[in-house]
Amino acid sequence: MSDIAERVKKIVIDHLGVDAEKVSEGASFIDDLGADSLDTVELVMAFEEEFGVEIPDDAADSILTVGDAVKFIEKAQA
């Protein structure tokens, strides 16, 4: 896993209080990790803070899984 993926994973574990093994690349925040719509808003804010990127609302709406978040951040930082 890349450094970005590791950091994303850690944020997800901390914010959603889930076990590390559940946080796979394909895991959906809402369907697999028990988040609600407000949790996902907070997650996106945490990603913005951690990586110093801005994630506009329309982009945030398409970040549904751990992998989606990693891809967006890698692209934003490239």
Place this chain on the structure above:
Amino acid sequence: MRRVVITGTGMVSPLGCGTEVSWSRLLAGGNAARKVTEFEVEDLPAKIACRIPFGDGFDGTFHADDWMEPKEQRKVDPFITYAMAAADMALADAGWKPESDEDQIATGVLIGSGIGGLEGIVEGGYTLRDKGPRRLSPFFIPGRLINLASGQVSIRHKLRGPNHSVVTACSTGAHAIGDASRLIALGDADVMVAGGTESPICRISLAGFAACKALSTQHNDDPQRASRPYDADRDGFVMGEGAGIVILEELEHAKARGAKIYAEVVGYGLSGDAFHITAPSEDGDGAYRCMQMALKRAGLTAADVDYINAHGTSTMADTIELGAVERLVGDSASRISMSSTKSAIGHLLGAAGAVEAIFSALAIRDNVAPPTLNLDNPSVETKIDLVPHVARKREINVALSNSFGFGGTNASLVLRRYKAD
């Protein structure tokens, strides 16, 4: 109107996590006041408070993780966590776990708070100022709103009846229990989870209450002497924190399931001083009318009252309340015991009336009046027994609990020992 009884209690108090541990420590003369060490107080006029005993959950300590997952605690101010804990305890104590649609819809929640998530609002303000609106958490609002204590409790336990809240400063807890009792009496619910919760011990709150001259500031070096209702050396209240929750239940509903009954809620009075934003009127008329209304509703007279849990905050207002009580009870003064449990746990603001109503119910159950600590030198003479220093064993069948709040809002509850007809 239908009759209403208390069938469960739960409490997080400065004397402990749990009703029985708080009660036994209260009767033993426990005193929760101490210097605040969790944040900077050196520049504050009041440096002391009655904090709940945080710990691992053993020996009466409060371990928040036992009551709410850490990730959920992060989203709310502690007043919600305290309410969740006390509500869990109260429902378990009552043995009430509604599972059918009918039972869930017949059970409501009415939990209030005086000031809610003050500390979280301050933090949110800093975030907005320093980092901008995009950094404000989506949980900022739902974690601070006062009625979210009722909301969170209802969600956890699937209680789908009336969902309500009260905000009447230091009368909140008493108003919540009184109003919830009415909802049951009128048939809008069969069971209500009711009470008050507060987590006010933070810098802005200590600074704000000191600014309006409400807090004790002369006993910072000797915290356990600071809360001294009726004593000549009193100089303000000591802030407390916690939650008190009762399960109120329609009498026949409680009997049908064989629930234990602590006491019956027989009277509830409300009044307004229409006088001053923080001070009661000198003649104590608002307090007098409030108690009188509660007794009238109960179908009792002042001569029936055995114990009064006073509002008694350890401020100058103590003697105004005492005067109102003397006017109410007249010749019965010498048979009444009246104490302020704020001498032991401080002033829990919006939770005070609920915690004190529970203490009043337990005073009836155990026939004992809890003590008024630090009452070395009463500032006025009275025939009423103010229960100085040590608890008093005595017959208690009727208890009256007073709560008076900023804005001149008054509430009195009358509880009576339950007797089968």
